[in-house]
Amino acid sequence: DVKVTQSSRYLVKRTGEKVFLECVQDMDHENMFWYRQDPGLGLRLIYFSYDVKMKEKGDIPEGYSVSREKKERFSLILESASTNQTSMYLCASSRTWGRGLAGGGSYNEQFFGPGTRLTVL
């Protein structure tokens, strides 16, 4: 059973703390993504990575950084947490774009973790 796991379901931190959110996938996917989800705004892409040690900014990278030292692990870092970073954080992974599953399956289907609900006080 394929799986994307995230280190915490719920996290409470204080303003100014450094926060690490970890994501691990066991599907040997090249691509990994970090989103945040807020009511009425849907999912917004923070950062993504298409290979080890590679990263690309998404739509809202400010206040965040990422690390991908191993293919299966993608970390999101809040250098100095602020209250406006209170949100649900979702990690996802996918195969390399254009490379579908055997038998003509999905292009770019993303597999999501269960999410981390972060509260910054």
Add this chain to the structure above:
Amino acid sequence: SQQGEEDPQALSIQEGENATMNCSYKTSINNLQWYRQNSGRGLVHLILIRSNEREKHSGRLRVTLDTSKKSSSLLITASRAADTASYFCATDSSYKLIFGSGTRLLVRP
């Protein structure tokens, strides 16, 4: 702004009825996907339709795509209480997906 916009934002139906959700987008796409999210959980992929396809079925799900109108619809037939969730469309024009803000579906027993 979001590439995909779902309509309606919320939908409440009786068990056994059909549920239809719509998605509009702005730019050309390679494919369009639908995802489901149960409350407080991650998203689960439901179905993908390619830009050269017009209709696709998967179990009780039926998806249509009209590229001339830049719109898609998701139909869930014979709904069940377990279908209660938020449903998102996502468009793919590169190696990123762009999600809409979702339709919240409530299926009353």
